[in-house]
Amino acid sequence: MRMVTVGTRGSTLALAQTQWVVARLKEEWPDTDFRIQTISTKGDRNRGSLEAMAQKGDKGFWVKEIEDALLAKRIDIAVHSLKDLPTEQPEGLEVSSIPRRVDARDVLIGKEGMKRLADLPQGARVGTSSVRRKAFLRAYRPDLQVIDLRGNIDTRLAALAGNEYDAIILAAAGLIRTEMRHRIDEFVEPDIMLPAPGQGALALETRADDDLTIEVAYAIHDHTTDDRITAEREFLAGLGAGCMAPVGAHATVKGGLLTLEGWVGALDGGHVIRATTQGDPSECADLGAELATDMLDRGAQALIDAARS
Numbered sequence: 181m182r183m184v185t186v187g188t189r190g191s192t193l194a195l196a197q198t199q200w201v202v203a204r205l206k207e208e209w210p211d212t213d214f215r216i217q218t219i220s221t222k223g224d225r226n227r228g229s230l231e232a233m234a235q236k237g238d239k240g241f242w243v244k245e246i247e248d249a250l251l252a253k254r255i256d257i258a259v260h261s262l263k264d265l266p267t268e269q270p271e272g273l274e275v276s277s278i279p280r281r282v283d284a285r286d287v288l289i290g291k292e293g294m295k296r297l298a299d300l301p302q303g304a305r306v307g308t309s310s311v312r313r314k315a316f317l318r319a320y321r322p323d324l325q326v327i328d329l330r331g332n333i334d335t336r337l338a339a340l341a342g343n344e345y346d347a348i349i350l351a352a353a354g355l356i357r358t359e360m361r362h363r364i365d366e367f368v369e370p371d372i373m374l375p376a377p378g379q380g381a382l383a384l385e386t387r388a389d390d391d392l393t394i395e396v397a398y399a400i401h402d403h404t405t406d407d408r409i410t411a412e413r414e415f416l417a418g419l420g421a422g423c424m425a426p427v428g429a430h431a432t433v434k435g436g437l438l439t440l441e442g443w444v445g446a447l448d449g450g451h452v453i454r455a456t457t458q459g460d461p462s463e464c465a466d467l468g469a470e471l472a473t474d475m476l477d478r479g480a481q482a483l484i485d486a487a488r489s
């Protein structure tokens with residue numbers, strides 16, 4: 181029997197999404213044996229200094245050790261949250277399959293009476309970890325207090341139970357995948373907070389020459405998700421930015437037309453540059469690159485640089 185080892189981080193979310201992937205793969209390949217191997221990354225070990233690492237240009241702190249395990253053939257497929265995966269893969273590795281995306285939106289979870297973003301009282305304390313959420317939240321509601329909130333999903337939910345926060349913002353996908361959808365109080369619409377490029381999608385990474393495993397992984401590839409996230413990621417790459425930038429991107433496909441929206445925000449919320457483009461889904465990469473060029477012409481670089489320092 182063929183055996184495929186699937187590697188991932190050890191967090192609840194990483195394990196839940198890897199178990200989902202393996203169940204889907206097993207449906208397609210009932211005669212293949214799948215084994216899950218967890219791997220600890222620099223991001224898992226140094227939670228406190230993620231921003232410092234990002235500033236040094238170290239983009240791959242959630243994935244480096246997992247990619248090393250792929251290259252050393254300790255694992256055959258790596259499962260990543262797409263939004264944490266740098267836009268380029270190291271020599272010898274490739275993204276071979278993009279499974280169907282779940283909800284890309286951010287969500288609000290609040291205490292009693294704090295369950296809708298628009299209705300939060302003046303000065304309410306909202307916890308979030310990402311510069312993108314901070315920038316867009318401050319632009320929408322300059323009166324709110326935006327407070328740092330780090331850690332995995334369980335840690336963040338535990339923090340909300342304490343006294344420091346009135347509400348927190350997370351990715352819907354993480355809660356859906358860990359069977360905590362019932363905790364969601366409000367889906368924040370993209371016209372208020374544009375999601376991160378690739379949010380809600382997974383990436384299956386393999387060795388670029390491992391044809392057998394690539395065929396296995398590709399069985400759960402979803403073309404529409406791929407077109408959407410390709411547009412979003414090319415936009416991010418075109419801006420020269422990574423997952424720690426105040427950048428949102430959200431593509432949808434309707435009636436055979438791909439619509440890509442991109443936002444770049446000032447971290448203080450004072451300014452958000454917004455742009456939209458449309459085209460055939462087969463042109464997804466070009467649409468993303470063109471939108472990035474357009475935004476750079478309109479001053480996006482200064483906002484990205486400012487958020488970095």
Ligand SMILES: NCc1[nH]cc(CCC(=O)O)c1CC(=O)O
Pocket residue numbers: 261262263264349350351353354378379380381382
């Ligand atoms: N940066 C951490 C991270 N990476 C992926 C997800 C959620 C799942 C996803 O976006 O696919 C999260 C948690 C969050 O942002 O709330």
